[in-house]
Amino acid sequence: MTKTSTRSKQQPTSICVSDAPRELRIGLVGYGFMGRAHANAVHQVAHFFGKNSPNRRVPVLQAVCGRDAEKLSEFAKTWSARSTETDWRKLVARSDVDAVDICTPNDSHMEIALACVKHGKMILCEKPLALDGKQGTAMVRAVEKAKLPNLVWYNYRFLPAVTLAKNIVDAGELGKVFHYRANFLQDWTISADLPQGGTGLWRLDAKVAGSGVTGDLLAHCIDTARWINGDITEVSAMTETFIKSRVHTATGKQQPVKIDDACAFLARFKNGSMAVFESTRYARGHKALYTFEINGEHKSLAWDLHDLNRLSYFDHSVNGDRRGWSSIHCTDGDHPYAGNWWVPGLGLGYEHSFVHGLHEFLNSLESPKAERRFADFRHALGTQFVCDAVLEAARTRRWTRVKQARV
């Protein structure tokens, strides 16, 4: 807060340190694609959200951790990190770190998260929560027992058009919901020459990733679906691995590919609605086509990541001669998050979803009893259980009950 001196009106203004917002000192583990997305959110959020809130904590990039010292130093310079560590165990133990942001491949989430709990750190964890529900359960038990604030970065819910869809459904405007459908289509693994393992390509290595498109892409669709339309109770699924072996970057040898390259599943929700989900990395021409549609008695809604500021909206109550799909450009002050940014009509992008997610986390620190808009570990465990059930259903070729996240 800026204060004018009482001694003389001519004196310059000064910052009263005791009134300055308390920092939330974040230690970022991992400096890849997600490290950049999160670091950007850390720097942006206080510029656009929570400015008038006296108890609001202001995140700072206290430390960043990665194994390659050269890349780490480059990252730290680019993103103005205050310090670096090459061993995540040291970062987690530091007394000047309040929260740890885990941006590493999936096989390390549990170990790092459990160490954070031991050191009393808040945790922000990349999705999916863990390799499987068993690991996820241990993580939920630990953070909840220690009462540590926790978040999983399911980011797409925080795009204004997606949040608007949630708000419309929560207001009961759709009436009874009949259908939910979602796709997440990519094409980047079609070449058989692509190896498995290493930067980015760990996503093709089942030991590191846990699963293929199910945990990487469908997990996003499942998170959004459960957030908007409630719990999923049972699933039936098929998966395919089109390229059965790839060179592993660690060994230089051809090794079997154990991830699902593509997955399609049917689901039933607790509210009686039914769903179709599909994801693949073999849909030539599609880079990251995440779409969903929800059909209710009175209204339908549809969204498309490639046109992310728009929500398609159909309202059956409109007179028959004017009835049709409209396209809401969610960039006005009335739309979720949009009013904090630019003037109406100017769109937001992918990176803003992370800024909004961090904003929601900071809100929850300020008002712990307020409704949570982000996926905490428990919600993410529910998503993990759906992923587990999908993989199990594909393996057994049977309808499979989804375990609910009551630990």
Ligand code: SOE
């Ligand atoms: C995979 O290509 C990927 O980067 C996912 O890991 C992200 O979670 C998704 O948002 C975009 O695609």
